[in-house]
Amino acid sequence: MLYVVIVFLWVALLLYLLLGGADFGAGIIELFTSEDNKAKARKTMYHAIGPIWEANHMWLIIAIVFLFVGFPVIYSTMSIYLHIPLVIMLLGIIARGTAFAFRNYDAVVDNMQKLYNKIFVYSSFVTPLFLGIIAGSAVSGKIDVHATTFLSAFIFSWLNLFSVAIGFFTVALCGYTAAIYLVGETNDPAERRRFVRKALQMNIAAVVFGALVFISAGADNIPLAQWVFGNPVGIAAVAAATLSLIVLWYLIYKGRARMLRLLAGFQVTMILLTTTYKHYPNIVLLKNGEYLSLIENKGADKTIEALGWALLIGSLFILPALIYLIYSFQRKD
Amino acid sequence: MDDFIAARSQMALSLGFHIVFACIGMVMPFFMAIAHFYWLKTKDPVYKNITKAWSKGVAIFFATGAVSGTVLSFELGLLWPNFMKNAGPIFGMPFSLEGTAFFIEAIALGFFLYGWDRFNPWFHWFTGVVVGVSGIVSGILVVAANSWMNSPTGFDYVKGQYLNIDPIKAMFNPAWFEQALHMSIASFAATGFAVAGVHALMIIRKKNAKFHYMAFRIAIVFAAVAAILQPLSGDISARDVAKRQPAKLAAMEAHFKTERESPLIIGGIPDTKKKKVYDAIQIPGLLSFMTYDDFNAEVTGLDRVPEKDQPPVAITHYAFQVMVGLGMLMLGLALLYFFALFKKKKWFSASWFLKLFVVATPLGFIALEAGWTVTEVGRQPWIIQGVMRTAEAVTPMPGIRFSFYLFTAVYLSLSLVVIFMLYRQIKMVSKMYDVEGVD
Ligand code: HDD
Ligand code: HEM
Ligand code: HEM
Numbered sequence: 225m226l227y228v229v230i231v232f233l234w235v236a237l238l239l240y241l242l243l244g245g246a247d248f249g250a251g252i253i254e255l256f257t258s259e260d261n262k263a264k265a266r267k268t269m270y271h272a273i274g275p276i277w278e279a280n281h282m283w284l285i286i287a288i289v290f291l292f293v294g295f296p297v298i299y300s301t302m303s304i305y306l307h308i309p310l311v312i313m314l315l316g317i318i319a320r321g322t323a324f325a326f327r328n329y330d331a332v333v334d335n336m337q338k339l340y341n342k343i344f345v346y347s348s349f350v351t352p353l354f355l356g357i358i359a360g361s362a363v364s365g366k367i368d369v370h371a372t373t374f375l376s377a378f379i380f381s382w383l384n385l386f387s388v389a390i391g392f393f394t395v396a397l398c399g400y401t402a403a404i405y406l407v408g409e410t411n412d413p414a415e416r417r418r419f420v421r422k423a424l425q426m427n428i429a430a431v432v433f434g435a436l437v438f439i440s441a442g443a444d445n446i447p448l449a450q451w452v453f454g455n456p457v458g459i460a461a462v463a464a465a466t467l468s469l470i471v472l473w474y475l476i477y478k479g480r481a482r483m484l485r486l487l488a489g490f491q492v493t494m495i496l497l498t499t500t501y502k503h504y505p506n507i508v509l510l511k512n513g514e515y516l517s518l519i520e521n522k523g524a525d526k527t528i529e530a531l532g533w534a535l536l537i538g539s540l541f542i543l544p545a546l547i548y549l550i551y552s553f554q555r556k557d
Numbered sequence: 558m559d560d561f562i563a564a565r566s567q568m569a570l571s572l573g574f575h576i577v578f579a580c581i582g583m584v585m586p587f588f589m590a591i592a593h594f595y596w597l598k599t600k601d602p603v604y605k606n607i608t609k610a611w612s613k614g615v616a617i618f619f620a621t622g623a624v625s626g627t628v629l630s631f632e633l634g635l636l637w638p639n640f641m642k643n644a645g646p647i648f649g650m651p652f653s654l655e656g657t658a659f660f661i662e663a664i665a666l667g668f669f670l671y672g673w674d675r676f677n678p679w680f681h682w683f684t685g686v687v688v689g690v691s692g693i694v695s696g697i698l699v700v701a702a703n704s705w706m707n708s709p710t711g712f713d714y715v716k717g718q719y720l721n722i723d724p725i726k727a728m729f730n731p732a733w734f735e736q737a738l739h740m741s742i743a744s745f746a747a748t749g750f751a752v753a754g755v756h757a758l759m760i761i762r763k764k765n766a767k768f769h770y771m772a773f774r775i776a777i778v779f780a781a782v783a784a785i786l787q788p789l790s791g792d793i794s795a796r797d798v799a800k801r802q803p804a805k806l807a808a809m810e811a812h813f814k815t816e817r818e819s820p821l822i823i824g825g826i827p828d829t830k831k832k833k834v835y836d837a838i839q840i841p842g843l844l845s846f847m848t849y850d851d852f853n854a855e856v857t858g859l860d861r862v863p864e865k866d867q868p869p870v871a872i873t874h875y876a877f878q879v880m881v882g883l884g885m886l887m888l889g890l891a892l893l894y895f896f897a898l899f900k901k902k903k904w905f906s907a908s909w910f911l912k913l914f915v916v917a918t919p920l921g922f923i924a925l926e927a928g929w930t931v932t933e934v935g936r937q938p939w940i941i942q943g944v945m946r947t948a949e950a951v952t953p954m955p956g957i958r959f960s961f962y963l964f965t966a967v968y969l970s971l972s973l974v975v976i977f978m979l980y981r982q983i984k985m986v987s988k989m990y991d992v993e994g995v996d
Contacts, residue, residue: 317628321621546664
């Protein structure tokens with residue numbers, strides 16, 4: 225059952241990165257869209273994400289609950305040492321979630337809309353940035369449980385080049401998946417072209433920040449290259465992701481929207497796989513080479529057992545309903 | 558402000574904020590389902606308008622409830638890492654089941670809000686009901702987690718170690734049923750009176766009277782039935798507290814001395830130093846009778862509880878008085894409503910009658926917050942009754958007070974914006990849903 229729980233944890237993380245990520249990305253795209261086209265892009269996005277909006281963000285809650293029920297030591301260690309970025313991320317979640325609801329359900333449409341939009345786009349940027357920083361910090365080896373000063377315990381645990389580079393990489397990835405997703409959500413050729421251009425820009429940004437991640441890993445003495453390329457799975461996944469980029473750009477010029485989505489999803493999956501495969505099961509690396517392993521820090525056996533069953537039975541209800549929801553609100557062409 | 562107090566205040570603030578939105582998110586779908594049902598049956602467009610107007614409000618409340626809940630699931634660790642490290646695997650089961658319930662709720666909400674004219678009308682109606690049912694289920698599950706903190710079971714606590722953990726037993730701890738029942742009824746009473754009050758005000762102002770009248774009628778039935786059940790379930794809760802947390806009961810009642818024929822103390826100002834209550838109404842023997850069905854039974858007072866294990870008496874006592882007092886008031890209103898319904902139909906258009914309900918708008922929510930204050934403050938100094946102290950649970954990170962100020966500012970401004978949005982929503986009813994210019 226432990227493995228069922230771990231697999232679900234990974235899948236929840238992946239789905240949050242994909243679905244929640246595309247959702248954040250929609251805001252990021254809006255941030256970088258010129259004033260003239262904003263209103264139109266907003267409308268397309270609203271149609272695309274409105275109905276599945278709430279469900280997209282459930283994955284984060286699911287992941288966090290698994291963590292505190294199944295792996296409480298990991299949850300509490302991260303909560304203590306990454307307190308500050310977690311709070312910033314939460315503020316982003318509050319701002320974004322409420323601004324999204326306000327701008328869509330406010331009965332009066334007036335200047336307040338401008339404010340909601342501003343809050344929405346900026347928090348769409350900040351939230352994944354800090355999510356990335358938190359994820360990066362977990363593996364950066366900078367969390368120091370023996371720290372004696374405030375700075376080394378609560379600031380340098382996350383404020384380092386590597387974590388910040390991962391943050392920006394996450395933002396670019398979200399923008400990229402969103403742009404690819406949105407290409408299939410519009411029939412207007414001009415708008416389509418705009419989304420394709422955004423996808424290209426975000427793709428370049430992702431590559432640039434990806435390179436930065438490697439450079440900063442070197443600067444921070446993190447053996448990232450060895451994690452990624454030191455094993456066949458990592459090499460294969462990176463190769464698959466890179467090769468699929470070529471296919472992807474071919475498909476864009478052919479206008480095959482649905483295939484595109486699958487492919488972008490595949491790429492993100494490969495990226496998460498490479499970054500997690502070598503670490504597993506040590507998902508939090510601490511200073512001095514200590515680490516927190518999923519296996520060694522699991523909760524009581526009965527709890528893991530019950531959690532596993534709850535997951536298996538729960539997903540029997542959730543997955544069909546979710547798939548039907550997504551299917552029902554797809555733009556039909 | 559000291560960091561420990563700041564952490565407790567931040568927790569209380571976040572929960573106190575979340576609970577309002579959670580209750581509305583749980584209960585409004587049922588009101589909508591009734592209006593929606595009448596629309597499908599009678600094809601009276603006013604019912605459709607009520608459903609639509611309410612669902613816009615619910616979408617706002619739901620989003621705010623969801624983000625504040627997300628914050629809570631992190632806050633448990635941010636503020637109480639030591640508690641979560643030990644308690645997570647024991648009391649976490651309901652939270653993980655709740656994840657499923659929320660998920661279903663979020664999916665159903667997507668169908669409901671965006672599904673007008675897209676699906677079979679009855680499927681669409683059904684998705685609205687699913688939102689409500691899964692909302693209630695998640696409410697019950699969280700309360701089961703909370704009740705575990707009041708009556709911890711499902712593990713053995715041996716020399717500081719938590720052994721033989723059984724999460725299922727922990728979930729069905731002895732207090733879960735009483736608390737879940739009382740909380741579920743409370744959410745109907747609070748939301749019902751709040752919604753009825755707003756619509757009553759609009760009837761008095763003669764704005765779209767038909768629309769608001771029909772909406773009022775739906776909300777008030779739920780509110781009145783819940784208000785009648787509430788004291789009954791409260792009595793069950795109190796008996797339960799007397800057994801599992803005598804210190805909490807003593808603090809609720811400001812009952813300083815263990816004695817037979819204990820009086821019921823109503824109101825008054827407790828003085829912890831002198832161990833006395835001033836200016837209270839005391840009804841001899843009633844407390845003994847209410848907790849043990851026997852006027853002569855002995856009720857444990859605070860003198861049997863070591864000083865260091867005593868909860869703050871004044872806050873617990875006042876909060877309890879507020880809850881019960883408002884509960885009685887709401888009971889009175891509920892009886893008055895049923896009297897009017899069966900005997901005096903014409904009262905429904907009398908402005909004094911409607912004004913009573915306008916005044917009652919916030920009462921349920923005030924009682925609800927007061928009730929949670931009783932439960933949580935009355936458990937102090939324990940975070941897990943008798944096992945772990947709140948002070949042992951708090952995060953080692955310094956400077957929590959800044960985080961408390963920050964969250965206070967955020968929640969304050971969010972509350973203002975939500976009130977502002979609601980005001981705009983109600984103001985627009987006459988413009989958006991003005992059918993056949995009733996009245
Ligand atoms: C509309 C709100 C409302 C109203 C009118 C009442 N209550 Fe209540 N009460 C709550 C809302 C509430 C609550 C907020 O929902 C609590 C907090 C925890 C819980 O389970 O329910 C609660 C807790 C609570 C507790 C503590 C339970 C515990 O710690 O486990 C007791 C003993 C009572 N109530 C008793 C009463 C009595 C005798 C009432 C008589 C009228 C009453 N309540 C009315
Ligand atoms: C007695 C207390 C509580 C009740 C009755 C309650 C009930 C609810 C309900 C009904 C919702 C659905 C959202 C809505 O309809 O507005 C909700 C949302 C949520 N609650 Fe609470 N809750 C309580 C306390 C808590 C606590 C202590 C936590 C966390 C530890 C929590 C975590 C959440 C989360 C994560 C969500 C968001 C789910 C979503 O996105 O739909 N809740 N709560
Ligand atoms: C939604 C209704 C709730 C409200 C309004 C509420 C209110 C409060 C208040 C006033 C305190 C501070 C007590 C003090 O420090 O003197 C508190 C503490 C706390 N509550 Fe609740 N509570 C609610 C439900 C829950 C639930 C469902 C849980 C968890 C499952 C929970 C977990 C905690 C924790 C961990 C603390 C901090 C430790 C403590 O002070 O006991 N609460 N809450």
